[in-house]
Amino acid sequence: MTDVMAATDITKSFGSDQVLRGISMSLKKGETKVLLGPSGSGKSTFLRCINRLTLPDSGRVTLSGVEVTTDNETNMRRRIGFVFQEFNLFMHLTALDNVRVSLVKIKKMPKAEATAKARAVLEKVGLAQKEKSYPAELSGGQQQRVSIARALAMDPELILFDEPTSALDPELTQEVVQVMADLSAEGMTMLVVSHEMGFARAAADELVFMENGVVVETGPPEKLFTAPEAERTRSFLRLLSDGEPAQGPVPTSGARDG
Amino acid sequence: MLSPITASNIWFLIKGLGVALEILAALLTIGFLVGGALAMVQVYAPRKWYIQGPIRVFDRIVRGIPILLLLFTFYFGLSDVLNISPMLASIVALGIRSSAYQAQIFRSALLSVPPGQLSAAKAMGFTRPHAIWTIAIPLAFRYALGPWTNEFSSELKATSLVYVIGVSELTNRASTIISNAGGYILLVFAVTALLYFVVNKTGNSLLYGLEARLRFPGFERAN
Numbered sequence: 001m002t003d004v005m006a007a008t009d010i011t012k013s014f015g016s017d018q019v020l021r022g023i024s025m026s027l028k029k030g031e032t033k034v035l036l037g038p039s040g041s042g043k044s045t046f047l048r049c050i051n052r053l054t055l056p057d058s059g060r061v062t063l064s065g066v067e068v069t070t071d072n073e074t075n076m077r078r079r080i081g082f083v084f085q086e087f088n089l090f091m092h093l094t095a096l097d098n099v100r101v102s103l104v105k106i107k108k109m110p111k112a113e114a115t116a117k118a119r120a121v122l123e124k125v126g127l128a129q130k131e132k133s134y135p136a137e138l139s140g141g142q143q144q145r146v147s148i149a150r151a152l153a154m155d156p157e158l159i160l161f162d163e164p165t166s167a168l169d170p171e172l173t174q175e176v177v178q179v180m181a182d183l184s185a186e187g188m189t190m191l192v193v194s195h196e197m198g199f200a201r202a203a204a205d206e207l208v209f210m211e212n213g214v215v216v217e218t219g220p221p222e223k224l225f226t227a228p229e230a231e232r233t234r235s236f237l238r239l240l241s242d243g244e245p246a247q248g249p250v251p252t253s254g255a256r257d258g
Numbered sequence: 259m260l261s262p263i264t265a266s267n268i269w270f271l272i273k274g275l276g277v278a279l280e281i282l283a284a285l286l287t288i289g290f291l292v293g294g295a296l297a298m299v300q301v302y303a304p305r306k307w308y309i310q311g312p313i314r315v316f317d318r319i320v321r322g323i324p325i326l327l328l329l330f331t332f333y334f335g336l337s338d339v340l341n342i343s344p345m346l347a348s349i350v351a352l353g354i355r356s357s358a359y360q361a362q363i364f365r366s367a368l369l370s371v372p373p374g375q376l377s378a379a380k381a382m383g384f385t386r387p388h389a390i391w392t393i394a395i396p397l398a399f400r401y402a403l404g405p406w407t408n409e410f411s412s413e414l415k416a417t418s419l420v421y422v423i424g425v426s427e428l429t430n431r432a433s434t435i436i437s438n439a440g441g442y443i444l445l446v447f448a449v450t451a452l453l454y455f456v457v458n459k460t461g462n463s464l465l466y467g468l469e470a471r472l473r474f475p476g477f478e479r480a481n
Contacts, residue, residue, distance in 0.1 A: 051381060053377065053380065053381055074383055074384075074385050075383065076383075077380070077381060077382065077383035078382070078383030079383075080381075082378075082381035082382075084374065084377070084378060084381075086374050088374040088375060088377060088378035089378070090375060090378070090379075090393055091372075091375065091397065091474065091476055091477075092396055092397055092400070092474045092477075101392070102382045102383070102384075105384070105388065105392055106382065106383055106384065134474050134475040134476055135476060136474075136475045136476020136477075137475050137476070150382075151382075154382070154383075
């Protein structure tokens with residue numbers, strides 16, 4: 001079976017700073033991988049190279065076997081969802097419009113059909129009752145959930161999450177992590193850059209530890225947490241695990257209240 | 259002295275107002291279209307010196323010389339080559355000037371759009387032009403309205419200068435009435451000022467009304 005996403009030897013420098021020194025990674029359908037590492041390790045840069053928000057210097061990215069290039073990047077992006085750390089909801093549009101705009105403007109869906117679909121995904125993230133609210137009227141956690149709904153509306157093959165909870169107040173992260181865990185359990189293919197150890201342990205099929213632009217170690221969460229091969233992996237994870245709850249989110253089904 | 263308050267005088271003034279409004283509408287339209295285009299190039303086109311340089315030079319020159327000079331240069335300069343009416347020369351000269359000012363307004367407005375908005379649109383698979391049209395421009399338009407109100411008022415007043423190339427507009431006609439009446443200076447100018455005031459106030463009210471209708475929660479905070 002073809003990988004949903006395969007990245008090979010991605011390099012990227014910003015000026016004299018070489019941020020990515022040859023990263024390779026792949027995801028099969030339904031896999032959830034979490035990318036961990038210290039600040040500056042290149043995790044977000046790598047994520048952004050996958051959909052060419054940032055242009056890699058060299059290397060290759062394929063989506064379902066087809067290479068992502070400058071010529072097809074716009075079309076490829078329509079099949080890849082992206083959730084930003086700063087949410088980036090369209091400020092002048094309601095939650096419903098934010099979710100609906102891609103369907104109407106890109107997929108050219110009739111308005112009624114698009115509205116129904118948008119409402120369904122908002123329901124899925126537990127925010128059906130907030131459809132008329134503008135982003136500024138929503139909490140950070142709610143905005144991020146709308147952002148996830150917006151990505152889901154396009155029925156993506158893969159969703160990239162760039163530190164989805166890092167800009168949230170601690171008490172708001174759980175609602176977002178829960179949505180992500182449910183998505184993962186339902187079989188969405190996800191690549192997540194995150195420091196949420198609970199999510200990593202509970203939902204990830206594999207963890208990828210990056211440092212200084214290279215992949216240091218990969219493996220199932222339990223292996224990396226209990227018996228990592230590299231000392232740097234161990235010390236980084238210990239750093240993050242201090243103060244983290246031992247139990248991660250348990251995937252549930254059905255809608256939650258916003 | 260004969261009282262200048264006659265029906266024909268008042269009608270004479272009103273027609274002058276009509277001329278001013280005609281010039282105003284035309285120059286603002288030119289300014290909007292050309293200024294808008296210039297702003298788009300400045301913000302979204304490649305940063306090549308041969309693209310951005312000429313625009314910057316245009317801006318410095320046009321905004322750097324007095325209106326009267328611009329009007330003279332256009333009319334007396336062009337009429338050597340073209341058979342151009344004073345009215346048309348006024349509209350083109352003031353239109354070009356307004357485009358430089360409006361380009362500044364729109365450039366600033368476009369730059370006020372948080373970059374994350376376009377990043378999100380790009381990540382969703384909007385082409386760049388479509389993203390700019392669907393996301394950046396609606397936001398920029400809202401940011402531009404406030405400063406544009408100022409431009410409206412400013413250009414309304416600028417129309418009073420076109421008399422120097424022979425266009426008989428409102429202020430000029432007021433002067434004519436005064437010299438014909440041999441006095442009543444303050445009265446006539448007060449009435450004239452009132453006419454400008456009414457136009458200005460009406461324009462501003464419409465623009466503020468539009469701004470209020472387009473406002474969304476979080477707009478002020480986003481600036």
